[in-house]
Amino acid sequence: MTPAQAFPATNAQIAKMTGRARLLAAANRRPVDVTPVWFMRQAGRCLPEYRALRQTHDFMEMATTPELAVEATLMPVERLGVDGAVLFADIMLPLSGMGVPFRIQPGVGPVIDRPVRSLEAVERLRVLSVEEATPYVLDAVRLLRHELGDRAALLGFAGAPFTLACYLVEGRPTREYPLTKALMLGQPENWDRLMDVLTEVTIRYLRGQIEAGADVVQLFDSWLGLLSPSQYERCVLPYTKRIFAALGGLAPTIHFSTGTGHLLPLIASANPSMVSVDWRVPLDVAWGQIGDRGIQGNLDPTTLLAPPEVVAAETMDVLRRAGGRPGHIFNLGHGILPQTDPDQLKRIVELIHSSPN
Numbered sequence: 001m002t003p004a005q006a007f008p009a010t011n012a013q014i015a016k017m018t019g020r021a022r023l024l025a026a027a028n029r030r031p032v033d034v035t036p037v038w039f040m041r042q043a044g045r046c047l048p049e050y051r052a053l054r055q056t057h058d059f060m061e062m063a064t065t066p067e068l069a070v071e072a073t074l075m076p077v078e079r080l081g082v083d084g085a086v087l088f089a090d091i092m093l094p095l096s097g098m099g100v101p102f103r104i105q106p107g108v109g110p111v112i113d114r115p116v117r118s119l120e121a122v123e124r125l126r127v128l129s130v131e132e133a134t135p136y137v138l139d140a141v142r143l144l145r146h147e148l149g150d151r152a153a154l155l156g157f158a159g160a161p162f163t164l165a166c167y168l169v170e171g172r173p174t175r176e177y178p179l180t181k182a183l184m185l186g187q188p189e190n191w192d193r194l195m196d197v198l199t200e201v202t203i204r205y206l207r208g209q210i211e212a213g214a215d216v217v218q219l220f221d222s223w224l225g226l227l228s229p230s231q232y233e234r235c236v237l238p239y240t241k242r243i244f245a246a247l248g249g250l251a252p253t254i255h256f257s258t259g260t261g262h263l264l265p266l267i268a269s270a271n272p273s274m275v276s277v278d279w280r281v282p283l284d285v286a287w288g289q290i291g292d293r294g295i296q297g298n299l300d301p302t303t304l305l306a307p308p309e310v311v312a313a314e315t316m317d318v319l320r321r322a323g324g325r326p327g328h329i330f331n332l333g334h335g336i337l338p339q340t341d342p343d344q345l346k347r348i349v350e351l352i353h354s355s356p357n
């Protein structure tokens with residue numbers, strides 16, 4: 001028997017994949033030993049070590065100080081053993097470079113005191129280089145790429161133009177984003193100008209992160225579920241398409257949204273490498289709708305407040321629906337709730353990593 005026959009290229013051998021290799025293989029729709037996993041909002045309030053760090057540093061200080069952002073990014077990698085590290089940052093950070101001051105109000109979210117509602121305000125928005133606008137983000141990415149090695153892939157991210165526009169126009173989180181939709185539907189030329197600027201800033205921001213060492217980038221279009229298919233197709237899709245086209249070939253891309261079961265084929269037509277889906281559509285059904293690309297998801301984050309055996313059953317259901325097909329990254333359908341017990345997350349990672357594909 002030759003050594004190759006004694007140790008065939010089966011699970012035993014492939015199981016040596018590093019977290020980074022595993023996540024990148026899935027993002028490129030190649031086979032993996034076990035399904036890669038990370039969690040949205042894994043670097044945050046559900047971790048006691050994060051809350052301890054927040055006692056002495058406010059959120060913006062943490063996000064704009066590379067050493068602190070690195071520390072917060074690494075916390076879930078060390079505690080949970082996830083295959084992906086999501087950069088500790090926020091979708092709002094590029095706005096300061098555009099000349100729009102904002103703050104993150106605890107328990108509320110992003111607040112902008114002077115919202116962008118007129119053509120004049122849109123025309124005042126600046127487009128700087130990433131080095132000028134958010135140098136601390138690039139420094140954090142560079143440090144992290146070095147610190148992580150092959151333990152985990154580094155995921156960079158940005159807010160998508162529509163979701164950023166929601167905050168810019170309203171000035172704070174709302175339920176329906178009515179002023180934003182009124183601008184979108186009622187003043188199409190001003191909308192196009194605003195979306196053009198946000199698209200350009202987003203392309204620069206994500207390219208900068210990839211050049212600094214991000215392995216994969218995720219575009220968060222959190223409020224997309226508010227739109228009808230025709231509104232999405234006319235007012236948002238062209239810009240999203242432009243972003244993925246501009247990043248094509250540089251790194252795998254993930255499109256994120258929630259409540260968009262009615263938009264999935266259109267979202268896929270924007271051409272991301274993968275589509276992140278929430279729990280409202282079963283994973284296998286969603287995969288059928290996005291066609292020939294990868295999928296991320298889709299456990300309901302509220303499941304994690306239920307007993308461990310419920311979490312295990314729901315996790316296995318997601319894996320069963322993925323069916324071992326190449327191109328699945330396990331994640332939640334939206335961010336972890338702050339009251340989640342991190343041990344629940346750890347058990348999910350262990351369960352997935354002990355379930356051969």
Ligand code: CP3
Pocket residue numbers: 039040041042043044045054059086087088089090091092104105106107108109110157220222335
């Ligand atoms: O693990 C991670 O995901 C950390 C990196 C990250 C943060 N925000 C840190 C953060 C990411 C990927 C985001 C994305 C983000 N930020 C989105 C898109 C994802 C989604 O949930 O739909 C949105 C819409 C925002 C805007 C924003 N920033 C919100 C709604 C909040 C929460 C406000 C609150 O206090 O409930 C923030 C603040 C924020 N961003 C926190 C973290 C860890 C909490 C800050 C704190 O410590 O108080």
